[in-house]
Amino acid sequence: MLSTIAFLVSALFYSSVNSLPFTGNPNIFQCTYPGDPGSFTCSLDLPDFPRVIGDAPVWLYQFGDQAKSSDVAKRLLQLISDASDAVLPTYSTLASLSDVSIEMYLVERFAPGTTIDGETKWIPAGAGSPARCAIRYPLDKLTGPADDYVKLVVAHELYHCVESAGNKPPSGGPQPRIEGWWREGVAEFFGNYFYPEKDPDSNIRKYDPVIPLYGQDYPASAFFQYLNNAGWNEIQINNWLLNQQLSLDMASERTRVSQDSDVRTQFPKFATRFVDKSIVYHDGSPIDFITPVQPTIFLVNIPKGGSPVTLTLRGEPFTISQRTVNIGPKQTILLKVTSIPTDSKIQYRKTGSTDWSELSAGSSTQLQDACITETVSYDFVFTSTADTDTEGVDVQFVRLTRKGKRDDDEDNQCKDDPDPSACSLPGTWSLDISSLQSFIQQKLTTQEKSVTLSNFAVTGSSTFTVNDDLSSTMVFDHLTIGYDAAAIPAGALPNWHSDIDVTGSIAGTLKLLGATGGDPEFTWGDGSVITGEAKTNTVIAGIGSLPFNIPMDQQYGSATTVSYSCAGSQLLLTGNVGGKYAWAYSYSKA
Numbered sequence: 001m002l003s004t005i006a007f008l009v010s011a012l013f014y015s016s017v018n019s020l021p022f023t024g025n026p027n028i029f030q031c032t033y034p035g036d037p038g039s040f041t042c043s044l045d046l047p048d049f050p051r052v053i054g055d056a057p058v059w060l061y062q063f064g065d066q067a068k069s070s071d072v073a074k075r076l077l078q079l080i081s082d083a084s085d086a087v088l089p090t091y092s093t094l095a096s097l098s099d100v101s102i103e104m105y106l107v108e109r110f111a112p113g114t115t116i117d118g119e120t121k122w123i124p125a126g127a128g129s130p131a132r133c134a135i136r137y138p139l140d141k142l143t144g145p146a147d148d149y150v151k152l153v154v155a156h157e158l159y160h161c162v163e164s165a166g167n168k169p170p171s172g173g174p175q176p177r178i179e180g181w182w183r184e185g186v187a188e189f190f191g192n193y194f195y196p197e198k199d200p201d202s203n204i205r206k207y208d209p210v211i212p213l214y215g216q217d218y219p220a221s222a223f224f225q226y227l228n229n230a231g232w233n234e235i236q237i238n239n240w241l242l243n244q245q246l247s248l249d250m251a252s253e254r255t256r257v258s259q260d261s262d263v264r265t266q267f268p269k270f271a272t273r274f275v276d277k278s279i280v281y282h283d284g285s286p287i288d289f290i291t292p293v294q295p296t297i298f299l300v301n302i303p304k305g306g307s308p309v310t311l312t313l314r315g316e317p318f319t320i321s322q323r324t325v326n327i328g329p330k331q332t333i334l335l336k337v338t339s340i341p342t343d344s345k346i347q348y349r350k351t352g353s354t355d356w357s358e359l360s361a362g363s364s365t366q367l368q369d370a371c372i373t374e375t376v377s378y379d380f381v382f383t384s385t386a387d388t389d390t391e392g393v394d395v396q397f398v399r400l401t402r403k404g405k406r407d408d409d410e411d412n413q414c415k416d417d418p419d420p421s422a423c424s425l426p427g428t429w430s431l432d433i434s435s436l437q438s439f440i441q442q443k444l445t446t447q448e449k450s451v452t453l454s455n456f457a458v459t460g461s462s463t464f465t466v467n468d469d470l471s472s473t474m475v476f477d478h479l480t481i482g483y484d485a486a487a488i489p490a491g492a493l494p495n496w497h498s499d500i501d502v503t504g505s506i507a508g509t510l511k512l513l514g515a516t517g518g519d520p521e522f523t524w525g526d527g528s529v530i531t532g533e534a535k536t537n538t539v540i541a542g543i544g545s546l547p548f549n550i551p552m553d554q555q556y557g558s559a560t561t562v563s564y565s566c567a568g569s570q571l572l573l574t575g576n577v578g579g580k581y582a583w584a585y586s587y588s589k590a
Contacts, residue, residue: 046077053084054092056161060084062106072143076106079147080137083154087194091158094238095165099125102161104154105136117141118153120160133161148195156191163187166242178253179246181213185220186241192221193234196281200290209274209293209320213267214257215250222287226270226279254317258343258387268345268383271320272356275381295322295379300333302399308336313346313382314392321382324351325397326375332400333368334514337361340393343386351377355511355526359395366514367397423520423566425470425510429587431462431479435570436586440481443574443584451493455484460502464571464587470510472524474556476502476532494541504532504552519563526558555582 049060060080062073084104091097110119123132135157142150163183188203197204203218204225213223224237232240240262247253257263273279279287298311315321327333339361340346346359359365368376384391437456460479466472479502487493508528513521530553537547555577563574569589575582 046081048081054088054090054097056088056092056097056100056102058084058088059101059103060106061104063108073106073139076137076139076142076150079150080104080106080154083151083194084158086151087155087158087190090234091162094235095162097161097165099130100161100165101130101132102158103132103134105134107136107138109140110136110138114138117145118157120157120164122161122164131165133164135161146199149197149199152191152195152197155194156187159187159190162238163241166238178214178248178250179244180217181215181220182241182244184217186224186237188218188221189224189228189237190234192225193228193282196283196285198281198285198288205287205290207274207289208291209271210291210316212254212316212318213263214253214318222274222279222289223267223270225281225287226273227266228282229273229279230266230269255387257318258385264343264385267318267385268347268381271381271383272347274320275322275379276354278354293320293322293381295324298323298325299328300325300331300397301328302331302333302397304399304401306399308396308398311380311395311397312392313380313395314390315382315384316390317343317384317386317388319383323380323382325378325380327368327378327397328375329373330370331368332366332370334398334400335359335363335365335367336396336398337363337393338396341384341386341391344382344384344391344393346380346382346393346395348378348380351379356381364514366512423564423571425466425522425564425571426468427466428590429464429466429571430590431460432570432586432588433458435567435588439572439586440584441483443581451485451487453483453485455482457482462502462585462587463590464573464585466510470512472506472508472510474506476504478503494543496538496540498536498538501535502532502552503535504530506530506552506556508557513561519565521561521563523559523561524557528557530557 046060046062049058051058060077062077088097088102110116118135118137120133120135123134125131137150137153137157142153160183163186191197192204204221206219207216207222208219213220227237228234245256247256270279274289275293277286277289277292281287300309302309311323311325313321313323335348337346337359340359347356348359349356367378380395382393437458440458441453441456458479458481460477462474462476462479464472464474480499481502482497482499484495484497486495506524506528508524508530510522511525513523532552534550534552534555535547536550537545539545555575559577560582561576563576565572571587571589572584573587574584
């Protein structure tokens with residue numbers, strides 16, 4: 001009812017201010033395109049127009065007499081109508097369009113030298129008159145392109161009506177170049193949201209990684225396409241746009257963008273997805289960008305006893321910089337980074353993998369082993385969201401020669417040194433019940449300072465199989481751990497008894513993390529298959545039984561860091577999730 005009333009009000013307004021006495025054919029009016037001097041002849045004898053689409057009153061005109069229009073004009077008018085039907089119901093949920101007069105014109109041509117395929121003008125509401133969003137499309141430029149491209153242009157231009165209705169009308173003056181990355185970028189995103197454009201010359205494919213995000217206009221739609229891939233829906237993207245502010249110059253725009261928490265968080269993730277070529281259209285097909293990131297190559301070949309080599313990762317903020325590091329064979333190489341600016345991120349992966357890791361300040365990570373007889377490559381992506389001209393970080397590659405570890409053997413036999421403290425993961429390991437009870441008691445007693453633990457009992461079985469390529473399987477078959485607990489001081493809490501029954505498995509490739517001042521660590525790579533759960537039952541004195549279950553994937557997987565060490569013939573594992581103790585096991589070689 002309200003949208004119908006708004007339509008009638010807009011219709012009466014339009015009729016009163018825009019129609020002149022009939023001249024011959026009663027369907028031909030003299031009309032003035034908003035913002036242009038003079039008048040032109042336009043036709044309103046199209047089927048079903050004017051009408052309400054979504055909440056929006058819509059008029060569609062063409063220059064000249066519809067009865068004399070060409071088949072080309074008829075095709076374009078139908079495409080404009082079809083696209084309006086498809087997009088305006090969604091756009092009506094993003095902004096209030098019921099009090100906006102949307103007027104679309106199919107014109108013969110634009111002024112010579114004009115390169116755009118559509119143009120939108122916004123006329124604010126006046127005394128007793130609604131706001132007007134006027135769009136014109138040039139027949140000569142839209143005759144050749146495919147149907148879906150024409151519809152994309154319509155979806156793009158109609159979204160400018162949404163922007164203006166949401167208090168973001170074009171600013172005029174020099175600002176269009178500055179605000180273009182979000183104004184045109186989001187409009188182009190919505191065009192591709194409805195009509196994915198995969199032509200070689202499509203705007204979204206033109207994103208240039210060496211130009212700052214805020215320095216691009218239509219191609220910036222690639223960033224918003226990534227946001228949509230990452231879970232942002234059209235309402236969230238539209239709301240983000242409505243929160244943008246105009247800047248007077250590009251330096252001010254960089255300052256503004258560097259303070260946008262959403263962009264700061266999402267841009268580094270966008271960068272790796274761009275490098276991976278894994279940003280997809282709304283229909284799921286990948287976007288083939290015209291200008292991919294061009295990595296520069298850095299070679300690491302350090303002689304025995306040689307000094308570390310330093311790689312400087314540097315780039316302009318909001319650009320994407322990639323270096324590919326080739327590490328020569330027969331070297332044990334550690335990657336070290338002392339400090340990283342707050343606004344910079346370094347992400348790396350083994351070339352060919354899609355599993356990116358982020359370097360942290362003060363970290364030390366082993367990238368290559370002396371027993372590897374081929375060159376290994378790693379990709380590094382550096383991004384900055386700082387308000388500065390350029391920013392950089394130095395990373396070091398260090399060659400190790402260590403007693404008790406896999407050393408840089410001169411004969412390349414790569415035998416483990418006969419050091420009993422050296423710990424090698426590959427093999428089949430079985431749970432060692434006798435040492436496990438004391439190991440768990442030691443760990444729990446260290447963690448739980450406020451209780452006394454006693455009467456430990458462990459039954460059941462577990463195996464941990466690690467292959468040379470670090471693919472692994474950890475299996476639990478009713479591994480049951482029971483213990484009594486008493487509060488310190490006595491009586492502060494009721495005493496209780498807990499039984500934990502672990503049954504499940506973890507199958508995945510281990511990722512070695514090196515050692516950060518203590519025992520070496522590993523985690524499981526993304527994509528590991530985790531099944532089962534830990535069933536826990538706690539009986540509290542004077543209260544009763546309190547059962548609860550913990551899914552295995554909450555304590556095992558890529559979010560778990562496992563420190564490991566060897567004590568005699570035992571392999572001791574301690575799992576931590578989010579920096580907190582989760583579990584401990586003791587195995588012996590089967």
